[in-house]
Amino acid sequence: MRVLVIEDDDAIAEPLERGLAHEGFAVTRLALGGDALALIDRDTSFDVVLLDLGLPDMDGFSVCRQIRERSEIPVIVVSARGDEVDRVVGLELGADDYVVKPFGFRELVARIRAVARRSGADRSTDEETRVDLGHGLVIDNRSRRVTHDGEELALTRKEFDLLALLAEDPGATFTREVILERVWDPHWYGPTKTLDVHIAALRRKLGDPSIIETVRGVGFRLRGPS
Numbered sequence: 001m002r003v004l005v006i007e008d009d010d011a012i013a014e015p016l017e018r019g020l021a022h023e024g025f026a027v028t029r030l031a032l033g034g035d036a037l038a039l040i041d042r043d044t045s046f047d048v049v050l051l052d053l054g055l056p057d058m059d060g061f062s063v064c065r066q067i068r069e070r071s072e073i074p075v076i077v078v079s080a081r082g083d084e085v086d087r088v089v090g091l092e093l094g095a096d097d098y099v100v101k102p103f104g105f106r107e108l109v110a111r112i113r114a115v116a117r118r119s120g121a122d123r124s125t126d127e128e129t130r131v132d133l134g135h136g137l138v139i140d141n142r143s144r145r146v147t148h149d150g151e152e153l154a155l156t157r158k159e160f161d162l163l164a165l166l167a168e169d170p171g172a173t174f175t176r177e178v179i180l181e182r183v184w185d186p187h188w189y190g191p192t193k194t195l196d197v198h199i200a201a202l203r204r205k206l207g208d209p210s211i212i213e214t215v216r217g218v219g220f221r222l223r224g225p226s
């Protein structure tokens with residue numbers, strides 16, 4: 001899937017670009033609304049546009065309206081402003097979804113997939129969305145459900161995101177920094193104790209604490225396939 005990111009702030013755009021590329025998206029990033037509109041004039045093959053409202057050259061709402069005049073590409077508005085008026089205006093101008101900064105990376109990816117799916121752009125198969133972790137555990141990224149021997153586990157959103165991240169590469173160690181960046185926020189400066197609390201809760205709910213291994217001083221990994 002091709003994602004066009006329109007964002008002028010490098011501190012947001014760079015980790016976002018890296019993360020999306022890691023998720024398998026082809027990312028094009030532009031910092032100016034005018035450049036983005038010029039690109040869309042030539043190329044309407046993007047599957048999703050992520051549009052920052054606070055751009056240096058144009059009002060983000062105006063960019064949104066003009067994208068809609070030029071193409072059917074779904075637009076997710078990304079804004080530092082969380083108020084309801086902005087949300088309503090964004091959606092009235094044809095945006096498909098609205099995300100408020102700071103946002104969690106996994107939440108954003110879920111929304112990109114949801115918007116793309118509604119527009120028919122997401123052609124990923126069930127095999128890619130369902131991951132069999134072994135030990136009777138199956139994770140379904142599409143419905144965001146985890147089952148253990150067919151019984152659904154009641155995970156919180158963060159617990160699910162955490163497990164989904166580790167399940168991307170069973171056996172590989174994810175550092176605390178990467179986990180905090182990807183599951184919580186691209187700019188997480190809060191206490192990292194939160195991560196340990198979530199890991200503990202997840203282990204308890206999975207019913208087998210050894211499924212998530214601690215790599216001392218580094219991070220965590222899912223027990224690899226035996």
Ligand code: CA
Binds near residue numbers: 008
């Ligand atoms: Ca901005």
